[in-house]
Amino acid sequence: xxxxxxxxxxxxxxxxxxxxxxxxxxxxxxxxxxxxxxxxxxxxxxxxxxxxxxxxxxxxxxxxxxxxxxxxxxxxxxxxxxxxxxxxxxxxxxxxxxxxxxxxxxxxxxx
Amino acid sequence: xxxxxxxxxxxxxxxxxxxxxxxxxxxxxxxxxxxxxxxxxxxxxxxxxxxxxxxxxxxxxxxxxxxxxxxxxxxxxxxxxxxxxxxxxxxxxxxxxxxxxxxxxxxxxxxxxxxxxxxxxx
Numbered sequence: 001x002x003x004x005x006x007x008x009x010x011x012x013x014x015x016x017x018x019x020x021x022x023x024x025x026x027x028x029x030x031x032x033x034x035x036x037x038x039x040x041x042x043x044x045x046x047x048x049x050x051x052x053x054x055x056x057x058x059x060x061x062x063x064x065x066x067x068x069x070x071x072x073x074x075x076x077x078x079x080x081x082x083x084x085x086x087x088x089x090x091x092x093x094x095x096x097x098x099x100x101x102x103x104x105x106x107x108x109x110x111x
Numbered sequence: 112x113x114x115x116x117x118x119x120x121x122x123x124x125x126x127x128x129x130x131x132x133x134x135x136x137x138x139x140x141x142x143x144x145x146x147x148x149x150x151x152x153x154x155x156x157x158x159x160x161x162x163x164x165x166x167x168x169x170x171x172x173x174x175x176x177x178x179x180x181x182x183x184x185x186x187x188x189x190x191x192x193x194x195x196x197x198x199x200x201x202x203x204x205x206x207x208x209x210x211x212x213x214x215x216x217x218x219x220x221x222x223x224x225x226x227x228x229x230x231x232x233x
Contacts, residue, residue: 036219
């Protein structure tokens with residue numbers, strides 16, 4: 001069981017908007033720790049997608065956006081494209097576990 | 112452009128020590144304030160942070176692995192290494208070397224190696 005809870009899978013048609021949730025607790029998001037998101041394309045290493053709740057590294061399209069509120073966070077992808085099909089992971093720091101933690105991952109399928 | 116490259120045995124016997132090295136190119140380990148870390152991913156499963164180290168000697172370990180893991184940073188070779196003792200089949204994973212800034216909240220893993228698969232089997 002991951003400290004951060006994500007839905008195992010989400011799907012959407014090309015052009016649609018999907019949201020991936022990440023539920024935490026009072027020892028991570030609720031304590032004010034940032035959420036970061038990663039995209040892992042099949043057979044490759046994860047890539048930083050969103051950092052500090054809502055910031056995009058250089059080169060990441062603005063179709064990707066993030067937010068955090070209370071003990072939850074979310075990643076939104078608008079204008080879904082076939083190349084967005086990947087696994088997505090949220091990550092934060094947990095004070096109870098004294099370490100950096102990841103969500104279990106969400107597989108996005110583009111229909 | 113910063114690049115990280117993992118190296119080490121792909122097969123380790125149960126009860127032995129797993130040793131991996133990450134070579135950093137395109138930047139100096141000792142000239143930055145960043146931490147250098149390891150993250151692993153069992154086949155078909157999610158990501159798990161293992162350990163992080165700084166050229167100053169500061170280290171952080173996943174509490175669930177702390178009794179078995181050591182990370183070291185070699186500034187002369189621009190490399191850092193992971194040692195995981197008493198391995199079992201549960202340690203079979205893809206191991207990624209990464210970089211992250213200091214601090215708890217802002218620490219995101221912004222550079223990743225391609226990963227190296229380590230299988231624990233006799």
